[in-house]
Amino acid sequence: MTMSTLAINLAGVRKAFGGKIVVDELSFSVARGECFGLLGPNGAGKSTITRMILGMVSPDEGEITVLGQPVPTRARLARVRIGVVPQFDNLELNFTVRENLLVFGRYFNKSAREIEALTPSLLEFARLESKAEVRVAELSGGMKRRLTLARALINDPHLLIMDEPTTGLDPHARHLIWERLRVLLARGKTILMTTHFMEEAERLCSRLCVLEQGRKIAEGKPQELIDAHIGCDVVEIYGGNPRDLCAQVGPYVRHMEVSGETLFCYSSDPEQVRAQLRGRAGLRLLQRPPNLEDVFLRVTGRELEN
Amino acid sequence: MSEGYSPVMPANAYNWAAVWHRNFLAWRKVAVASVLGNLADPMTNLFGLGFGLGIIVGRVDGTPYIAFLAAGMVATSAMTAATFETLYAVFARMDTQRTWDAILSTQLTLGDIVLGELVWAASKAVLAGTAIWTVAAILGYAEWPSIVYSVPAIALTGVVFASLAMIVISLAPSYDYFVFYQTLVMTPMVFLCGAVFPLDQLPSTLQHVASVLPLAHSVELIRPAMLGRPAGSIALHVSALCVYAVLPFFLSTAIFRRRLMR
Incomplete structure (x- = not known):
């Protein structure tokens, strides 16, 4: 694959915190348009990897390229085209749904008018049309997640990075998120997601990488991994x-x-x-x-x- | 600045405005309570000390004590407003509310965020300082045209104390540590910097200490303006305040980087 068809490329990435190795000699690449899963238990290094891809943590060794930009040096330029759904919701609880989109759109240098024009389609996508003027503190967990997802789309990103997108949601809310993510994949978005939820990985990911203690222990398409290792x-x-x-x-x-x-x-x-x-x-x-x-x-x- | 010189410095001259705007939107929802909170304390001091103590003190430097005190209260209210906004509200956004974490996933840099927070805290200082100034002017303790000089000095005071408080919150593990800054730095500063009595009342060693403290420079800029007197050493005071504004900005941004982006 050439660089232009890759959304993310990690080569020999290593990271230690205080002597403890969190990510070890990790290499993988994500092609544009695919859904790639990082699968592993808590403490496997998944969140650290997503933070490194965003330029929020610097690797000790190795190269990271995201949307053609070297990271972390030019991570800001990559982030212009990235949407992030973090593990813990960090919405503005005292703002309404509409205000949350307004404030976040401004972080991408969008004018109030541009954001207002985008808002109806984002609310429709997140199935929050009737909640535009509701304070976020009053939304259910599933609605907050969907708003976080809508917020991540405000800059029309090529790449979505999702850290445990459905952790803590009830089954109904989880299925609705999965259905929304499939719509995004159908639109050609690239998704990198971390999960420890096997059903999520099997349903959504075209390829995945299994991690344990920061090391890659298997990589491939879900069915191929199942056939190869179990069969x-x-x-x-x-x-x-x-x-x-x-x-x-x-x-x-x-x-x-x-x-x-x-x-x-x-x-x-x-x-x-x-x-x-x-x-x-x-x-x-x-x-x-x-x-x-x-x-x-x-x-x-x-x-x-x- | 070339992209990549440092991924944490402000990316451009306007990114910070998005952070300012977010804070403005949040403030608008609680504006009345916020303004009252910012004004109650300096007003109480101004009238309590000004009228109460003023009767005993009489005239200071050739003006009624309350007129002398008014400039001190303007500078102090700017200091307090900027400091408290940074210590409590900015700390919450940086730590507990994860607001900064959300912003760091956008195209803003850490430096953009810190700059936006500084300008916001300074805006609240301008609001508080100018309100006290206006009350003083209505009572005849300030020359109306001098607002042209006073407001920039109030704004600079706000940036300075927001910037200094930014170092405190970049280092503090929790809210519990802020009280040390308030009691050991801010309160002594009010008494050492000529806000409530003239500096020449102090022993000479303390006068030397006072001469390097930021609030003293603010008072030296604001008081002559309000009393309609010629101000001395404006360049010195402005330069000193600029140093207090700029160095802590870089220092706190570096510490925040270690804290949030290790």
């Missing part, structure tokens, strides 16, 4: 002693992981696994197709904690 159905067994169960089903599975009180059996013949356990009281079995959660468990040996 068979999963039987989750709980309600018994996982160690005993291991011995019993061991010969019939490709691979097993114990996480908490649950035994994950990866087997191309799940019927055999079920047959072995038939008649054992108190066990609960769940057979399902593999997902990114299993990939994470496989490559790190542990679950993503929420």
